[in-house]
Amino acid sequence: MSELIVKRTTLKQQVYDYLKDSILLGEFNPGERLIEEKIAETLNVSRSPIREAVRMLEKDGLLNVHQTGGVTVVNPTIEDYRSLYEVRVEMESLAAYFAAERCDDSEIALMETSIQEMAHEISIHNLKGLLRVNFNFHEIIVRASRNPFLISMTLQLRGINSFYRRAIVEGDPRNMENALRDHEEIFFAIRKRDPDFARECMRKHIEHDYQAFMKAVQK
Amino acid sequence: MSELIVKRTTLKQQVYDYLKDSILLGEFNPGERLIEEKIAETLNVSRSPIREAVRMLEKDGLLNVHQTGGVTVVNPTIEDYRSLYEVRVEMESLAAYFAAERCDDSEIALMETSIQEMAHEISIHNLKGLLRVNFNFHEIIVRASRNPFLISMTLQLRGINSFYRRAIVEGDPRNMENALRDHEEIFFAIRKRDPDFARECMRKHIEHDYQAFMKAVQK
DNA sequence: CCTCCGTCTACTGTATACAGTATTCTTCTA
DNA sequence: TAGAAGAATACTGTATACAGTAGACGGAGG
Numbered sequence: 001m002s003e004l005i006v007k008r009t010t011l012k013q014q015v016y017d018y019l020k021d022s023i024l025l026g027e028f029n030p031g032e033r034l035i036e037e038k039i040a041e042t043l044n045v046s047r048s049p050i051r052e053a054v055r056m057l058e059k060d061g062l063l064n065v066h067q068t069g070g071v072t073v074v075n076p077t078i079e080d081y082r083s084l085y086e087v088r089v090e091m092e093s094l095a096a097y098f099a100a101e102r103c104d105d106s107e108i109a110l111m112e113t114s115i116q117e118m119a120h121e122i123s124i125h126n127l128k129g130l131l132r133v134n135f136n137f138h139e140i141i142v143r144a145s146r147n148p149f150l151i152s153m154t155l156q157l158r159g160i161n162s163f164y165r166r167a168i169v170e171g172d173p174r175n176m177e178n179a180l181r182d183h184e185e186i187f188f189a190i191r192k193r194d195p196d197f198a199r200e201c202m203r204k205h206i207e208h209d210y211q212a213f214m215k216a217v218q219k
Numbered sequence: 220m221s222e223l224i225v226k227r228t229t230l231k232q233q234v235y236d237y238l239k240d241s242i243l244l245g246e247f248n249p250g251e252r253l254i255e256e257k258i259a260e261t262l263n264v265s266r267s268p269i270r271e272a273v274r275m276l277e278k279d280g281l282l283n284v285h286q287t288g289g290v291t292v293v294n295p296t297i298e299d300y301r302s303l304y305e306v307r308v309e310m311e312s313l314a315a316y317f318a319a320e321r322c323d324d325s326e327i328a329l330m331e332t333s334i335q336e337m338a339h340e341i342s343i344h345n346l347k348g349l350l351r352v353n354f355n356f357h358e359i360i361v362r363a364s365r366n367p368f369l370i371s372m373t374l375q376l377r378g379i380n381s382f383y384r385r386a387i388v389e390g391d392p393r394n395m396e397n398a399l400r401d402h403e404e405i406f407f408a409i410r411k412r413d414p415d416f417a418r419e420c421m422r423k424h425i426e427h428d429y430q431a432f433m434k435a436v437q438k
Numbered sequence: 439c440c441t442c443c444g445t446c447t448a449c450t451g452t453a454t455a456c457a458g459t460a461t462t463c464t465t466c467t468a
Numbered sequence: 469t470a471g472a473a474g475a476a477t478a479c480t481g482t483a484t485a486c487a488g489t490a491g492a493c494g495g496a497g498g
Contacts, residue, residue: 010288010450010451010452011451011452012274012451012452035478035479035480036479036480037478037479037480045452045453046452046453046454047452047453047454047480048267048270048451048452048453048454049451049452049453051267051271051480051481052270052271052274052451055231055271055274055275055278056274056275056277056278058275059274059275059278059279060278061368061371068459068460068461068480069229069459069460069479069480069481070460070479070480080367083365083366083367083368083369084368086313086317086366086368086369087310087313087366087368087369087372090309090310090313091306091309091310094305094306094309098305146302147302147305147306148299148302149280149302149303149305149306149376150302150305150306152280153306153372157368229480229481229482230481230482231481231482254448254449254450255449255450256448256449256450264482264483265482265483265484266450266482266483266484267481267482267483267484268481268482268483270450270451271481287450287489287490287491288449288450288451288489288490289449289450289490
C-alpha cells in the first residue's frame with residue numbers, strides 16, 4: 001500500500017534532490033567537478049537520470065558547465081554575493097510587502113510559531129536547527145506573497161546563498177539574536193497589515209544579513 | 220577551419236534553442252503537449268538530447284510537467300501575467316537604476332542606436348522588427364546592470380512574457396509610439412547618470428506595458 | 439445506452455552501448 | 469630539469485534498447 005506511494009517519484013527527481021542537498025550541505029566542495037559515472041555508481045542508477053538532474057541544477061545556478069563538457073559545483077565570488085544580495089534585498093522586500101497585503105491567518109500563525117522556534121533554537125545553541133528555522137521564516141513570507149515567480153526566484157537565490165551561511169551563525173552568536181529581533185519586527189508589520197513598513201523592515205533585515213554574511217565570509 | 224567553430228555546439232543546445240524559439244514564436248500552441256519521439260523524428264536526433272533540453276525549458280518556466288510524465292507548453296493565465304509584471308516591474312526598474320550607475324559609453328551608444336532603430340521600424344510598420352528592437356533595448360539596459368542574477372532572471376521573465384506580446388503591437392499602433400517615448404526618457408535618465416530617475420522612468424514604462432498587454436490579451 | 443473491464447497502443451523512464459574528445463601520463467629530447 | 473609529443477585513459481555526448489504505465493479503444497454485461 002505504501003509502496004504505491006513510494007513509487008510515485010522518479011529517479012531523476014531523487015537524483016536531483018540528492019545532488020542539491022549534497023551541494024548545499026557542502027558535501028561537494030565549491031569548484032569541485034562532478035563525474036556522472038561516479039554519481040551513477042554511488043546511487044546505483046544509470047547516467048540518464050543523472051544527466052537530466054544535472055541540467056536542472058545547472059539552471060538553478062548550482063552547477064557551472066565547463067565549455068568542454070562536465071560540470072563543477074558553483075563557487076561564487078565575493079562579487080557574486082554582492083550581486084546576489086542586490087537582487088535578494090529587492091525581491092524579499094517585495095515579498096514582505098505582498099505578504100502584508102495577502103497572507104491569511106494561518107500564515108500569520110506559522111510566522112509566529114517560527115519565531116518561537118527560533119528563540120528556542122537560539123537558547124539551546126542548535127546551529128542546524130537555527131539555519132532550518134531561519135530559512136523557514138523567510139519561506140513562509142515569500143510564499144505568502146502569492147506570486148509564483150517571486151516565490152521560485154527568491155527560493156533559487158536562497159539556494160545559492162546558503163553556501164557559507166552557517167559561517168554567519170558560527171562567526172558571531174549575536175547575529176542570530178539580531179536576526180530574531182528583525183524577524184519579530186517584520187512579523188509585527190505584516191500582522192498590522194502594513195505593507196510599506198513590512199517592506200522596510202525586510203529591507204533592513206536583509207541588509208543586516210548581508211553585512212553579517214560578508215563579515216563571516218572574509219576568511 | 221570554420222568547421223572547428225561550427226562543431227563547438229552540442230545537439231542538446233541546438234534542440235534547446237529550437238524548442239525555445241518554437242515556443243516563443245508560437246509554433247507550438249500554449250497548452251500543447253510535446254512528444255519526445257515526434258521532436259526526435261523532426262530534428263533527426265535521438266531522445267537523449269531532447270530530454271535534457273526539455274528539463275532546461277522546464278526550469279525556464281516554458282514547459283509544464285504533467286504528473287504522469289510528459290510536458291505541455293506553458294499556458295499562463297491572466298493572473299499569472301499579473302504576477303509576472305509585479306516582479307518584472309521591480310527587477311527591470313532596479314536594472315535601470317544600476318545601469319545608470321554602471322554602464323559605459325559603448326552601452327549608451329547601443330541604447331541610442333536601439334532607439335533610432337525603433338523609430339525606423341515604427342515608420343515602416345515592421346512588426347517583427349519592432350518586437351526584436353524593443354526586446355533589444357531592454358536587454359541592453361539589463362545587461363548594463365552588471366548583475367548576473369538580475370540579468371538571468373529578468374531575461375527569464377521576458378521569455379515567458381513574450382507570448383502574446385505581438386498582440387500589443389497589433390492591438391494599437393500607438394502603443395509602440397508611446398513605448399518609444401518611454402525609451403527615450405529612460406535613455407536620457409541613464410545618460411544623465413541619474414539612477415533614481417532612471418528607475419522611475421522604467422517603472423512607469425513597464426506599467427504602461429502592463430496596461431497595453433492586458434488590454435491586448437482581453438481577447 | 440451506459441459503464442465496467444480488459445486488451446492494445448503510445449509514450450515515458452531508465453539502462454546500456456558506442457564514438458569521439460579532453461586529459462593525464464609517459465617517454466623522449468634539448 | 470623542462471618541455472614537447474604521443475599513447476593510454478577517463479568522460480562526455482548521443483543513440484538505441486527495453487520495460488513499465490497511462491490512456492484509448494472496444495466488447496460484454498447491466
